[in-house]
Amino acid sequence: MQVDKVTIQDIGILDNQESKGLASHLDFCKTNGGRLQWIHFLTNPLETLASIEAREEAIQIMLKHKDFLDQMKISNGTCLVIDQFYSTAYKTIPKHISFPGAYWYRFWNKTDYALISYSVQHLVSFIKSLHQFIEPV
Helix, strand or coil, rough: CCCCCCCHHHHHCCCCCCCHHHHHCCCCCCCCCHHHHHHHHHHHHCCCHHHHHHHHHHHHHHCCCHHHHCCCCHHHHHHHHHHHHHHHCCCCCCCCCCCCHHHHHHHHHHHHHHHHHHHHHHHHHHHHHHHHHHHHC
């Protein structure tokens, strides 16, 4: 199924100058990427019954765990830090890690070391939060 921009505006999915749309009223996203995906879901209708039912089931799971998801330590800042980590060119990190090697890397590459350390802390927090979400109760 295809829906044009005018139809999306007419049925009130997205915000316009006069009022907030359905997307804003149901937006529980914590990150920019999540918000973009949410808008994509609403503006690109699914074509098969199976895909609609799968999406419905996923949304039901998210709503069931909304309180937990609100408390997760995953934020837009966390996602931005992780993304920046993977797109930054660092000085070469030694392949064989040792205490003296780590010390000298930290000493000679203070900025890289600080950014890597900060990024890894966010990545660990992100993984812990995801693990808590998928961990069976």
